[in-house]
Amino acid sequence: MSPLARKRLGKIALNATGLLVFVFAIFPVYWMVSTAFKTNDQIFTTEFIPFPTSFTFEHVHRVLTEGVAGNSIWVYMGNSAIVALGTVLVGAVFSLLAATAVARFNFKGRSTFLIVLLVAQMIPAEALLIPLYLRVIDLGLVDQLAGLILVNVGLTLPFGIWMLRTFVAAVPKSLEEAAWIDGASRLTTFWRVLFPLVAPGLVATSIFSFITAWNELIFALVLMSESSGYTMPVALQFFFGQKGTDWGAIMASSTMMTIPVVVFFLIVQRRMVTGLMAGAVKG
Amino acid sequence: MTDTSTRTRGGGNPSPSGRRRPGRPAKASGLPVWSIPYLLLIPGLLVIGALLLYPMVQVAIMAFQKVGLPQIRPVNKRPPEWVGTDNFSQIFDNEIFWSALRNTLVFAVLAVTLTLVVGTAVGVLLNKLGKKMSTLVIVGIMFAWAVPPVAQGIIWKWLFDAEAGIINWALNLLPDWLSTLVFGRADWTGEPWLNDAWSIYMVLIITVVWASFPFIAVSVLAGLKGIPAELYEAARVDGASAWRTFRKITFPLLRPVFAVLTVLSIIWDFKVFSQLYVLMGGPTNREAFNLSMYSYAEAFRSPPKMGSGAAIALVLTVILLVVTAVYVRQLVKQEDMT
Amino acid sequence: MRIAKITATTVTTAALALGLAACGGAEAPAEPSAAASASASGPKYSGKELTFWRLGDSNPAAQKYTDELVAAFEQQTGAKVKVEWIPWPQVNDKFTAAAAGGTGPDVTEIGNDQVPLWQSQEALAPISDIVAAGDQAQIPKNLLGLETIDGETYAVPWGGGSRAVLYRADWFKDLKIEIPKTWDELVAAAKKIQEKKGKDVDGFAFNGGSDANHLLGSLAWTAGGEYAVKEGDKWVGKLTDPAFKTGFEQYTALVTDGLSSKSRLGQNTTEIRTRFANNKVGMYLTASWDLPGIDEDSKGKLKGDKLAFFPLPAKDGGEAQSFLGGNDIAVWGTAKEMDAAKDFVKLASGKEWGVKYATDGGLLPVYPEALAKLAEDPAQAPFAAAFAKAKAFPADPNWTEANETKAVLQNAARQVIEGKATADEALGKANTELENILNQS
Incomplete structure (x- = not known):
């Protein structure tokens, strides 16, 4: 075989493998979406029906109106959004402050703080379930979204600070120093110089927190006992068992839950990787 | 992504930092400069202390107490009762604990290994693909990565459904002789994948690998892009094989990346809960519990035994901390030395 | 429950x-x-x-x-x-x-x-x-x-x-099945239903979920078994008694003999009811409170004389001990x-x-x-017939933990059905566990 032919063959093989990976990754997602739009006849069959030829909005309509556990899916989407956004807002402010302290100042106890951050990240959230549950009870926040926000802020903050400090540190110090020399106050410097440059990092960190809070199941499961306060991950459990497994409705709801995350991922794809890696690798 | 500014100014000099740059103006607030970082840290420290560190201490205490509903309710609360190591001897006596421990460890080893292998292979592949093709694949794997854990569980539960699942359909497509040869059977209709502990974990591993290999792949790709092309050029001139090139150039240069990816994967996989919860339909099949699920079931199923739940959680935490200690030490060292 | x-x-x-x-x-x-x-x-x-x-x-x-x-x-x-x-x-x-x-x-x-x-x-x-x-x-x-x-x-x-056996009266009529008077007749009826109505139909549905003991209990009590009895202030497990084992084996045989699919070992009465409403179950043990739900789930198709009850028959005829x-x-x-x-x-x-x-x-x-x-x-x-032969689970606050949270008997049945243990081994372990749970303070 000529080297050229071999090279071409290799290229074809590479592309074929790439395509295979693509299909492996995307097919389950596609299957979720397509099931959401199939009629029950086409869902409960032992045949393989690649496309919903009997395209229907019945499941989407049903989960939006009738919903599950007594509420429309909108209620749960709303709860999830409130929890995730609340977590992001509180978390962003706290982590920006702490990240600035760690990345811009050298102070006594800085290394200790960094170690604490690291160890805090290693603690499995599941281990904290019991004491945090008791804490939330003590605060009287059972069945309140605020309780869930509080917990999620706690769970996402160490990583948020850890991730954000690299973004802060990446902003050249000389810029701020120039501003000081011009007589700007620290606050002005922070707001006018540092903040705009850190903003993209803050967005990435926030989206990370958003997704974590959006996806969180176990705390929502134990903290929310009223169905009107369920978040999406909890509400989805109620499709199983209660009235038999209504796969059409489950897939319609799962699709709705997945859409915001996919959108965010596509927006910050590159920064997520940088952030996650930078958050963890030092030097 | 390196943060040289921090490093050059980093530890080793414990004196308050403000002093180092004479002439820096202390503005507006009138607060001494040295206090600024502490002020900035207050909210974060409060949250971490109150929501992570103190609760962890509480877990450690509760593991030696009997804590049920009368001890936690807001009205008419009873003090918890000290029971010494009873909680531990009770869970160690129970076979559920040992199967949960085994499930946790075996799952973590398999899932982490497979995720890393598949992810690295795809990362290397992405690096070799043309621009269009690699963009396509990246977008594709992004979707898998973005799916929330609960939805991941749901999707794969559906694919592996006994009656209408596509996996059983596909296995039925295999020529009978092949299926019989490989699996010892030809008919897969109604095969209940989510019944036995071992097959639940097989599905769980597939689910978790499917959802987490994209992150590894994209990270490895980012790392690979940073390796100078000349190195590969030189290897090619020397006639080195692809495997040799990977072993001698790619792997050593990406070692720090792999270290991080491994630790992150371990942390994520050790305590997998959402996907397992969905695949099993809650804590139903006790043989398929992992430590997270066991702790949850003890503490929150009636009658709630928060003490034993805490004891299991403590075991899980200790295992995780020991496994990741090496990594933490390395990071701490870097933090201190530079 | x-x-x-x-x-x-x-x-x-x-x-x-x-x-x-x-x-x-x-x-x-x-x-x-x-x-x-x-x-x-x-x-x-x-x-x-x-x-x-x-x-x-x-x-x-x-x-x-x-x-x-x-x-x-x-x-x-x-x-x-x-x-x-x-x-x-x-x-x-x-x-x-x-x-x-x-x-x-x-x-x-x-x-x-x-x-x-x-x-x-x-x-x-x-x-x-x-x-x-x-x-x-x-x-x-x-x-x-x-x-x-x-x-x-x-x-x-x-x-x-x-509880009594709810069955598809219309299917029984179609297939000319008589109301079973013995357990063997019930098994034969279930097999016939599966033969004619499809392999994915459960002839008699196995209940292995949160209320599994209602079915298992009925079978075990009928055979003369008991879960546990209180001697003094201690519960003593009776799961290893031959009588209990007879009922237990009857129970696991529902799956091992194929009357109920192995893919639904964890289903409870609610799930069985839904499948019944969707024409996937021939018979199951329940009570008349399930009827409105079946009516609703089947969109009004299953009601009236299409379904009826008969008392769970004992192994050699006569009525079983219902829960x-x-x-x-x-x-x-x-x-x-x-x-x-x-x-x-x-x-x-x-x-x-x-x-x-x-x-x-x-x-x-x-x-x-x-x-x-x-x-x-x-x-x-x-x-009313079943009412006359009432039996009870151990009356103890910890019963719920054994019954639902630890699912002791469900787990034992699973072990036997999956071939991981013999009935004797599984019941031996379950007995120890049941005693431990019931006797904790």
């Missing part, structure tokens, strides 16, 4: 006799009936709001009864009542969360075998005064066995019930409106609304006269 014991001696006639006796003595106290007292004092709770938890699905019949009851109470007392429905599989989680968070209702329906557990968790308020007077004094005292702990009563029996129990109504320990809550329970469990609760909901009334009347109805005959 939803139904528990009414002591074994509760034969219909005995209950009737006792009830009549109680009836004679109970009229004497001056305490007027709930309705009378409420109307006498006018709208004494106006502006107050009660939360009332009902358990199960809000099917139309149950919803209608609840609406009427609530309306009657609201009219008499001026209080508002907020009703919340809690599906059976979530009851324990919901109770746990409520007891822990102090967010419970004022009044709740409760399975009578759950009363010892929630009493031990101090989640229920004592209401001995309610059962001591008025209509409630007519409720036979032997029906208060699980509700009375250390001399205090914590719940009022609301409706009793037993028997009931639902109660209780006042939550941390009720915000304690007085109003007690009055609500008084009204709901009084003769008028208590009997209506049972008859509308497909249960047996706890009032002797109403029960005697019901027993004349041929449709209720299977239940």
